[in-house]
Amino acid sequence: MQIFKVGGAVRDRLLGLPVTDIDWVVVGATADEMIGKGYRPVGADFPVFLHPQTGEEYALARTERKSGRGYGGFTFHASPEVTLEEDLIRRDLTINAMAEDDQQNLTDPYHGQRDLEARILRHVSPAFAEDPLRVLRVARFAARYAGLGFTVASETLELMRQLSESGELEALTAERSWKEISRALMEDQPQVFIEVLRDCGALKVLMPEVDALFGVPQPEAHHPEIDTGLHTLSVLEQSALHKQPLTVRWACLLHDLGKGLTPEEAWPRHIAHEHTGLKLIKAVNERFKAPKDCQELALLVGQYHTHGHRALELKASTLLELLQSFDVYRRPQRFEEFIVACEMDARGRKGLEQRSYPQADYLRGAASAARGVAVQPLLEKGFKGPELGEALKRERLKALKAYKENA
Ligand code: ATP
Ligand code: MG
Numbered sequence: 264m265q266i267f268k269v270g271g272a273v274r275d276r277l278l279g280l281p282v283t284d285i286d287w288v289v290v291g292a293t294a295d296e297m298i299g300k301g302y303r304p305v306g307a308d309f310p311v312f313l314h315p316q317t318g319e320e321y322a323l324a325r326t327e328r329k330s331g332r333g334y335g336g337f338t339f340h341a342s343p344e345v346t347l348e349e350d351l352i353r354r355d356l357t358i359n360a361m362a363e364d365d366q367q368n369l370t371d372p373y374h375g376q377r378d379l380e381a382r383i384l385r386h387v388s389p390a391f392a393e394d395p396l397r398v399l400r401v402a403r404f405a406a407r408y409a410g411l412g413f414t415v416a417s418e419t420l421e422l423m424r425q426l427s428e429s430g431e432l433e434a435l436t437a438e439r440s441w442k443e444i445s446r447a448l449m450e451d452q453p454q455v456f457i458e459v460l461r462d463c464g465a466l467k468v469l470m471p472e473v474d475a476l477f478g479v480p481q482p483e484a485h486h487p488e489i490d491t492g493l494h495t496l497s498v499l500e501q502s503a504l505h506k507q508p509l510t511v512r513w514a515c516l517l518h519d520l521g522k523g524l525t526p527e528e529a530w531p532r533h534i535a536h537e538h539t540g541l542k543l544i545k546a547v548n549e550r551f552k553a554p555k556d557c558q559e560l561a562l563l564v565g566q567y568h569t570h571g572h573r574a575l576e577l578k579a580s581t582l583l584e585l586l587q588s589f590d591v592y593r594r595p596q597r598f599e600e601f602i603v604a605c606e607m608d609a610r611g612r613k614g615l616e617q618r619s620y621p622q623a624d625y626l627r628g629a630a631s632a633a634r635g636v637a638v639q640p641l642l643e644k645g646f647k648g649p650e651l652g653e654a655l656k657r658e659r660l661k662a663l664k665a666y667k668e669n670a
Contacts (some may be wrong), residue, residue: 264291266289272286273369275602284318287322290324294312294341302315326345328340349622355400355401356400357399358379359375382411383415384414384416400425403446406457407451452500453502457516457652476523479491480531491519498515502515509557513561519565521541521543524543544561547561556597560600570585571608582663602627632666638655
């Protein structure tokens with residue numbers, strides 16, 4: 264049997280990037296031979312094994328054929344006769360379809376190295392169209408390597424467009440899609456992921472609510488970029504520049520969905536978009552079965568981001584309601600994520616990227632004033648049950664009034 268490094272490890276070494284996980288392909292072996300050498304099989308119907316010591320993945324060289332819709336609709340053929348070239352041709356991009364032996368000799372039948380040098384993301388073969396997940400993968404790699412100057416080959420974008428129009432994207436499971444979306448959002452330039460999906464028509468299928476924001480104007484005084492879609496991309500870009508976590512990036516992407524519902528007669532204003540957007544945010548959350556913390560933050564940011572921007576003008580009672588809505592007493596981290604999401608929204612505007620955002624510290628101060636109200640003295644006064652809740656609220660309101668006066 265012969266063993267080769269494949270995929271990301273080869274690609275990233277050639278790019279001079281750190282290699283974290285290594286995928287291996289094994290040519291000329293049977294499953295029984297692998298098991299005989301101590302490798303542990305990963306799944307019943309997948310010819311993939313874990314190395315007994317390193318735990319890295321070793322896949323038997325295989326060919327794939329599409330046999331139906333979606334991911335279940337694949338037949339694999341792994342046997343000692345499958346060649347390295349045959350295994351590489353089923354892969355998504357040429358830069359991912361190179362292999363390397365232990366002497367670093369490159370096997371590169373589909374010219375991945377040439378595309379690496381030309382900074383091009385290009386599909387390996389027409390079989391690309393057999394797995395719609397590849398549309399998301401290419402957009403994700405575009406987001407990751409945009410900083411190095413990579414772009415998607417026009418013929419690959421064309422294939423992605425055909426896939427998007429074919430209805431195949433709808434066969435993707437929420438789990439597979441979310442894995443790609445969440446990884447893409449954590450890349451350096453997540454806005455490129457959305458742009459590429461939009462360019463090939465996949466955004467309209469996957470997140471029509473986000474797609475609908477392009478072409479929707481906002482008042483120029485607050486939004487020099489005017490277009491709501493461009494604004495959303497900038498907010499996402501800011502969230503990556505500021506190294507925000509996934510929850511915040513997801514909330515940034517979805518915060519303005521309500522603006523896509525504003526009737527044209529009302530443009531460029533978007534009265535109550537915070538409320539109209541909630542059902543759309545909920546729909547996108549559920550479509551991809553986003554984790555609970557992502558879902559929650561997206562809804563809260565959608566509903567309250569305008570409150571964040573107007574923080575300094577809010578009455579003490581409104582501030583209190585805001586803090587209560589976030590349950591800031593038990594969930595301080597979530598409120599902090601709301602604050603930074605608002606800040607990203609404020610900076611994700613053309614020419615305003617460097618603006619100061621005093622609302623952030625003001626809201627932090629308000630939260631700590633309300634959190635500073637001690638329960639013990641109220642308990643000692645004999646308050647309990649709902650009355651204790653009311654008394655706490657009164658004290659917190661007092662604390663917020665004092666905070667406002669001194670701020
Ligand atoms: P990363 O750095 O994100 O791990 P990677 O290229 O190693 O990038 P993996 O998802 O680990 O990506 O997959 C390893 C290799 O398997 C890829 O480089 C590619 O050759 C192939 N591959 C993975 N998923 C697909 C797919 N859906 N379609 C085609 N080839 C795929
Ligand atoms: Mg990998």
